[in-house]
Amino acid sequence: MNSHEVISDExxxxxxxxxxxxALDELYRRYGGAILGFLLARLDDPGQAEExxxxxxxxxxxxxxxxxxxxxxxxxxxxxxxxxxxNIQRKRRVPVVPLVDELDAALNETGPLEKxxxxxxxxxxxxxxxxxxxxxxxxxxxxxxxxxxxxxxARVLDIPPGTVKSRLHRGKEQLRRVLLQGEV
Amino acid sequence: MHARWQxxxxxxxxxxxxxxxxxALEDHLAGCPACRHELEEWALIGGVVREExxxxxGAPPAIAPETRAQIALAIPASANGRHxxxxxxxxxxxxQPAPRRRLHIPLTLAATLAVAAAVVLLLGxxxxxxxxxxxTPTLAQGGVLPVxxxxxxxxxxxxxxxxxxxxxxxxxxxxxxxTEVVPVTxxxxxxxxxxxxxxxxxxxxxxxxxxMPTPTAVFGHLIGFGYDLVTTTQVGPIPAGERVRISHAxxxxxxxxxxxxxxxxxxxxxASADQLRIDRFSTPTAVFDRALRQGTWLQTLELVGDIPAGxxxxxGSALYDGSRxxxxxxxEAGLDATAYEWxxxxxxxxxxxxxxxxxxxxxxxxxxxxxxxxASVGPITPQDxxxxxxxxxxxxxxxxxxxxxxxxxxxAEVPLHLLVYPxxxxxxAPSLTATPTATxxxxxQP
Numbered sequence: 001m002n003s004h005e006v007i008s009d010e011x012x013x014x015x016x017x018x019x020x021x022x023a024l025d026e027l028y029r030r031y032g033g034a035i036l037g038f039l040l041a042r043l044d045d046p047g048q049a050e051e052x053x054x055x056x057x058x059x060x061x062x063x064x065x066x067x068x069x070x071x072x073x074x075x076x077x078x079x080x081x082x083x084x085x086x087n088i089q090r091k092r093r094v095p096v097v098p099l100v101d102e103l104d105a106a107l108n109e110t111g112p113l114e115k116x117x118x119x120x121x122x123x124x125x126x127x128x129x130x131x132x133x134x135x136x137x138x139x140x141x142x143x144x145x146x147x148x149x150x151x152x153x154a155r156v157l158d159i160p161p162g163t164v165k166s167r168l169h170r171g172k173e174q175l176r177r178v179l180l181q182g183e184v
Numbered sequence: 185m186h187a188r189w190q191x192x193x194x195x196x197x198x199x200x201x202x203x204x205x206x207x208a209l210e211d212h213l214a215g216c217p218a219c220r221h222e223l224e225e226w227a228l229i230g231g232v233v234r235e236e237x238x239x240x241x242g243a244p245p246a247i248a249p250e251t252r253a254q255i256a257l258a259i260p261a262s263a264n265g266r267h268x269x270x271x272x273x274x275x276x277x278x279x280q281p282a283p284r285r286r287l288h289i290p291l292t293l294a295a296t297l298a299v300a301a302a303v304v305l306l307l308g309x310x311x312x313x314x315x316x317x318x319x320t321p322t323l324a325q326g327g328v329l330p331v332x333x334x335x336x337x338x339x340x341x342x343x344x345x346x347x348x349x350x351x352x353x354x355x356x357x358x359x360x361x362x363t364e365v366v367p368v369t370x371x372x373x374x375x376x377x378x379x380x381x382x383x384x385x386x387x388x389x390x391x392x393x394x395x396m397p398t399p400t401a402v403f404g405h406l407i408g409f410g411y412d413l414v415t416t417t418q419v420g421p422i423p424a425g426e427r428v429r430i431s432h433a434x435x436x437x438x439x440x441x442x443x444x445x446x447x448x449x450x451x452x453x454x455a456s457a458d459q460l461r462i463d464r465f466s467t468p469t470a471v472f473d474r475a476l477r478q479g480t481w482l483q484t485l486e487l488v489g490d491i492p493a494g495x496x497x498x499x500g501s502a503l504y505d506g507s508r509x510x511x512x513x514x515x516e517a518g519l520d521a522t523a524y525e526w527x528x529x530x531x532x533x534x535x536x537x538x539x540x541x542x543x544x545x546x547x548x549x550x551x552x553x554x555x556x557x558x559a560s561v562g563p564i565t566p567q568d569x570x571x572x573x574x575x576x577x578x579x580x581x582x583x584x585x586x587x588x589x590x591x592x593x594x595x596a597e598v599p600l601h602l603l604v605y606p607x608x609x610x611x612x613a614p615s616l617t618a619t620p621t622a623t624x625x626x627x628x629q630p
Contacts (some may be wrong), residue, residue: 015573015574017522018510018512018522019510019522020549020573020574021549022551024247024255025247028244028247032244032247033241033243033244035244036241036244036245037237037240037241040237040240040241041237050245053244053245054247054248054250054251057247057251057255058251058254058255061255065489065522128232129232129233129236140229140233141233141237143194143195143198143230143233144194144197144198144229144230144233144234144237145233145234145237145238147198147199147200148198148200149195149198149200149201150195150200152200165191168194172225172226172229175229175232176225
């Protein structure tokens, strides 16, 4: 191994693949929070998210050797997380109540978003984000929290770039509306 | 129309827009109030998302003991010949056209001034005519954050969780530890796993989990490093006097608990420090050390990675992982794979050769930042503390060569004769998990 690659994510993943002590821990230190953040955004259930996180760690350890450096390590990790999250969603299908969609027709109020955010108490903002449907929330999270490009978001979620665009737009509009609703 | 420009705005803010698009967008923004307004809204949303996600995620939980136990017992796909993702269920992302910088300031100076002035002006008009609440952190972060270097530098801060158990005790204390370990903690049940506290999701005001100072794990330096421990009493299903290794450790808030695995890898339990004693078990010499030293060709006995059975291979490096030697092997055609001893055999015609000396610091690969160098090597000076990451035997020089890394990420390959392991009186290097603000923590070690 080239010594200068020692600290790169790619080299770290190679070290995980060859079972070097501490490598998985270091990878987890770098990306555990990012993976958990994605799972929280997608699953909307902290207990389940933490459970899936453990599955993802195990999968990463088992399959680290299959990483070929064709994407960023973060994108690869999040793809694995998405797969595991999808599996668990299939197993435990919970009816999703599209709260925000129902509000779409009722709320046509528009106004400066900044004012809305200023007025909302700390909790209201969090509630607003929570009330977004996961498919819209996760796109916002991947763009602004994980800071992925459009094509990377598309890869992680396995959806076409056009769908990323529309979900991002819908997410923004819905956040605006939920925040307005939160004032009431 | 504006649609194309407006689609770019989120990626402009997160710094992933290609440079050509970025410059074009900045030109457009300079003359388009509508898009500037849209940009501002996105900036606010981005700030909210980042801030709220940080609060939600908080400090991610440690890798669960159950997961560590599975990791300790499982063999990865690469070691079984299921290499290179052939049977891997996850879609592999497409190749990326070109690497790009992750962190850049997405505005030229002129454009920064123009846009920032516009944003400030707009905000001023906006706020001036409305209620005069003091600016909240949300507004400040959301509105201005994306165009400042500080803001860009805040992406995905590393977790501050002290779950890593590499706060190792220096190995030079081994002899003392072996005879003077005083149990300071009550004996936990060997079979029950303490539950993690429920994760925070709903409480709206808490954004950071307070982190308790954690005492150093007495056996922290031995985690994953071989069967250097013996049980002093019956621990769950494991009888007294059994040789074990530590698979993982965690701190319950009152005591360190060690996950232990028997030598035959079949039985696991959880033990407290007083249920274990150190009994050094030296790293066995690798069976193929001679091949490593002399460049002798071996052959594969079965499919290893992409390398078929019966292929002549050379050993590139060998690593003792605590229970077995793992070799990186290469074929003449340039294929490489990770192989265990039982997957390789000498080619019958090869001449027996002298044995390579056992690696000096085999137990400290992946250990703490306690080594220094006798002379500068590459970017690393004798003032830096480094840890060992990997080792290979340099047959030409007849010496082990270690890949080392500093805490801030500088790496180099250093031959054994340039490595210094500090004497007991040396000032300890900063621990991997220490935070600058942390108060000195009591050690479990007397």
